[in-house]
Amino acid sequence: MEKLMIKNVLNKLGFVRIALVAGAGFPFIIATNGFAQAPPPPPAPGAAAPAAEVERVIVTGSLIPTAEEVGPNPIFALNRDLINKSGAGTTTEQLLQRQPIMNGSNIPVNNNGTGQSGPTGSAAIALHGLDPGATLVLVDRRRVAPFPGSANSGYAFVDLTSLPITAVQSIDILKDGASTTYGADAVAGVVNLNMYKDYRGAQVTIQYGDSATGNATGNGSDDAEYRGDLLFGVGNDTTSITGDIFYYKHHDMFNHDRQNSLNPPFLSSNAVPWNLQLQTQAILHPFDINGNPQPPPVLTPAQLARTTNFGTAPDNSNGLTPASDYIYDLGTRVRSFGGLLPGFNFNLYSSSYPRQERWGGYTAFEHKICDDQLRLFGDFYYVEAKTHDELAPDATGNFVTPGSPTR
DSSP: OHHHHHHHHHHHHHHHHHHHHHHHHHHHHHHHHHHHTOOOOOOOTTOOOOOOOOOOOOOSSOOSOOOTTTSOOSEEEEOHHHHHHHOOOSOHHHHHTTSTTEEEESSOSSTTSOTTTOSTTOOEEEETTOOGGGEEEEETTEEOOOOSSOOTTSOOOOOGGGSOGGGEEEEEEEOSOOHHHHOGGGSSEEEEEEEOSSOOEEEEEEEEEOOSSOOTTSSOOOOOEEEEEEEEEEEOSSEEEEEEEEEEEEOOEEGGGSHHHHSOSOBSSOSOTTSOOEEGGGBSSOBOTTSOBOOOOOOOHHHHHTEEEEEEOOTTOOSOSOOEEEEEESSEEEEETTEEEEOOBGGGTOEEEOEEEEEEEEEEEEEEETTTTEEEEEEEEEEEEEEEOOOOOOOSSOEEOTTSOOO
């Protein structure tokens, strides 16, 4: 009986010991958590409170317009004041092509091709040097009918020469691609032209330009350019009517109108032996491509006085093989060994700048209903353009580029 009581007392003491250990640990945990969440001590009287630190949060993919003070602005805007200060007031294309991110050309580099921007006399715009079909051109944030022709790539484009520069109030250029919003024709970006809608008054613009060089024949200037424009508008707080009438003309210029292109190396026979377009009949005493001499023709002393020697590399050579020797008549082209024909100057008939003439008009009407809650508007465009370009006729015989074998 006594042993049993001692055992029970020991068991009770063991329980008390365990309870004391658990009770001692629990207050320690509570104290630790309370220390971590304790607020900072208040500042001393008269001391300034520490400024709260604000971290910048960058959001990607938001529809909120990016502020110019925070990051790069993808929209480049040209208002009327900047357009006037630019000095490019002849055509809309001439204004846009001066922007660093744009490429534009209203005529091809050569007159027998369409160029990147489209047929001769038209004008397209391209952002970042891409094809004009990758740049979307809008007028008042709406699509317009494309030019009936197409660029070399086959894509349609908007002819900027049909839009009078005087009637443009501002231009917005989206420098980044916007294919997700507009489609595949806006891969390079978007150009939006805002036309005048509520112009008040009238403005007359007359411009004339010409070249002081004059043509090669001494008949005075030949590169004349004329432009006339009338912008007008009437209206009140609720109704406005704006219109524009324009006329543009540019004279053509031929290659023979300049000394540097009057006698270029574009003859069937030419006196510039280092840059020739040759014909087989022009060779008076050729060696074949293997260097074997051919029977020379019978030449008169006058014909021999006009000849010169030149060399071309043999066919399929590696550039190290000695050139074959030929005798070439500088002033004439030989049709046969028995007779001579004068050389044909292609630049006497081909134009370097086409003749352009266009006129048209633009009218916009707008009426506000219910205090700007509803608007009734409409616009009308009409342009008639004529372009005249000339190419030289074909000469007798086939051309051979320098370095090619003559058979």
